[in-house]
Amino acid sequence: EDKVVQSPLSLVVHEGDTVTLNCSYEVTNFRSLLWYKQEKKAPTFLFMLTSSGIEKKSGRLSSILDKKELFSILNITATQTGDSAVYLCAPAAGGTSYGKLTFGQGTILTVHP
Amino acid sequence: EAGVTQSPTHLIKTRGQQATLRCSPISGHTSVYWYQQALGLGLQFLLWYDEGEERNRGNFPPRFSGRQFPNYSSELNVNALELEDSALYLCASSLYRGAGNTEAFFGQGTRLTVV
Known part of the structure; x- marks a missing residue:
């Protein structure tokens, strides 16, 4: 069965801090890994990673995938209170799991002013 | 450009009834996905x-079913509602076949409460 573990489960920081969120996975027929930010209801798409070692960046957020060690990290630099949310990672697989994203339990990030 | 839209926003049903949830994907997207997010769960x-x-389904009983219409909008039906079906139901859409080939974008969800 596919497995996704995110760590830490929760994190409390102050504005300006840098945070690193971890996602490890065991997925058969891995295709890619997606990161989402969920504030109230709709998860908002952040990144899709398919290749190892290639960093994707969007403003203060960046992410990288290691397909050999089966993990991904999401970095947020110079955090702001608006970054407070649940961050979800979701590997996508092929085979019988084709089309399905398996979500981790999420990391709850709280940024204090 | 409009995102994924879901209706209704909230739905209250009695145990044993049927619920119908609707989803309109982003224009041009042909794939629609349904996810359940129960309180405290992923x-x-x-x-x-x-x-x-229907291309794939998760480990849910057959009373969870749906369909996709020619305009790519979709409907999720939950029959014989149980209290444990209370959850946020999220719909997502993507441009190409299968999340993982391309990004999937989520709607705001329908909060279903079964009493």
Whole structure:
């Protein structure tokens, strides 16, 4: 069965801090890994990673995938209170799991002013 | 450009009744996915529709079903509602077949409460 573990489960920081969120996975027929930010209801798409070692960046957020060690990290630099949310990672697989994203339990990030 | 839209926003049903949830994908997207997010739990994959066909389903009983219409909008039906079906139901859409080939974008969800 596919497995996704995110760590830490929760994190409390102050504005300006840098945070690193971890996602490890065991997925058969891995295709890619997606990161989402969920504030109230709709998860908002952040990144899709398919290749190892290639960093994707969007403003203060960046992410990288290691397909050999089966993990991904999401970095947020110079955090702001608006970054407070649940961050979800979701590997996508092929085979019988084709089309399905398996979500981790999420990391709850709280940024204090 | 409009995002994924879901209706209704909230739905209250009695145990044993049927619920129908609706989803309109982003224009041009052909794949629609349904996920359940129960309180305190992660997102669980329910169903994937593409080009009008059910392509994959998660580990849910057959009373969870749906369909995709020719305009790519989709409907999720939950029959014989149970209290444990109370959850946020999220719909997502993507441009190409299968999340993981391309990004999937989520709607705001329908909060279903079964009493």
